Amino acid sequence: MAALSTVKAAEAPRLLILGGTGFLGRNLAEAALRRGCRLTLLHLHEDKSSLVQGATQILADRDKSLPSSLNGKDYDYVVDVSGQKPAWLEESTGRLQGCGRYLFVSTISVYDHSRGPISEDSPLAPTAGIKVDTIEPANYAARKILCEQTVQKAFGSRALIFRPCVIAGPYDATDRFTYWADRVRRPGPVLGPQSPDETVQWIDARDFSLFALEALAAAREGVFNVAGASTRFGAFLEMLKPALPITWVPGDFLEQQQVRPWQDLPLWVPGDGENAGFSRVDNTRAQEAGLRTRPAAETARDTLLWRDEDKAPLRAGLSAQREAEVLKAFKARNT
Incomplete structure (x- = not known):
């Protein structure tokens, strides 16, 4: 099949996205429409149907049943961004067996991160004895692993598994x-977690989407870690704003102050113990297959342009007041 950027209308691939109105799915849908795909979205939210113009839309609750209208469909590609339970994948892969390729969006959380740096061949987290019929954080890895296996069993060499960071x-x-991105544009010293040598890893949803479309067009198969480069936290903040004043606060002091990794200082997961491999995910296979990533500053700029339209407080991270309190306490300890 011709590259997606050059197809004529009559050759435009037929793409079904299971999801498509949320975060990753919306970016993927917009990229697909720009590439000329004949797009169908299957999602739950009627109130979000207007977010993606130019796509056929099917409303369905995967916790109940997929519509019979999907039976026998032969889309060129299916991208599943909403699959959360193995039972959902059993149904969707069965109903859509006539489709060309099935890309399932999984997660790097499927790995056993205690073993250090991660590749596609690294050991996975355990699944034995874990119930996967409900959606909860404790069974997230097991659910995604079993979903992956369901897709691979149903589609074989036509299955594509993306594990994003x-x-x-x-x-x-x-x-x-x-x-x-928001913090570095505000005045005052930034509270940095632990040390500048801690690692962080991310992927822009638009880079993920372009890679997904190209991988489908190129008939890629197998598993890919879809991630940007593992980056030192100090370098990451420097990318967002050069010459930024940063106070690096040790993890033990942050713990005393009840500052939590991930929730209070997003993207930071201490790089030892059970999390030794969390931000050390090898993306070589994806890069060799065509993954390209944009600069962090570009992701930050575009995200803030969108986010500034929403006047609601940020949903993650320390408030400015709480950050100042912790920095003041840390300074007092050291004087």
Whole structure:
């Protein structure tokens, strides 16, 4: 099949996105429409149907049942960004068996991160004895692993599994990356977690989307870690704003102050113990297959342009007042 950027209308691939109105799905849908795909979205939210213009839309609750209208469909590609339960994948892969290729969006959380740096061949987290019929954080890895296996069993060499790290960019309601993009534009010293040598990793949703479309067009198969480069936290903040005043606060002091990794200081996961490999994910296979990533400053700029339209407080990270309190306490300890 011709590259997606050069197809004529009559040759335009038929793409079904299971999802498509949230964060990653919306970026993927917009990229697909720009590439000329004949796009169908299957999603739950009637109130979001207007967010993506130019696509056929099907409303369905995957916790109940997919519509019978999908039976026998032969889309060129299916991209599943909403699959959360193995039972959902059993149904969707069965109903859509006539489709060309099935890309399932999984997560790097499927890995056993205690073993250090991660590649696609690294050991996975355990699944034995874990119930996966409900959606909760404790069974997230097991659910995604079993979903992957369901797709691979059903589609074989036509299956494509993407395991992304933290995804950033416009429409990101988690505000994890956005916290830092917003923080560096405000005055005052920034509270940095632990040391500048801690690592952080992200992928722009638009880079993910372009890679997904190109991988489908190129008939890629197998598993890919879809991530940007593992980056030192100090270098990451420097990318967002050069010459930034940063106070690096040790992890033990942050713990005393009840400052939590990830929730209070987003993207930071201490790089030892059970999390030794979390931000050390090898993306070589994806890069060799065509993944390209944009600069962090570009992701930050575009995310803030979108986020500034929403006047609600950030959903992640320390408040300015709490950050100042912790920095004051740290300074007092050292004087």
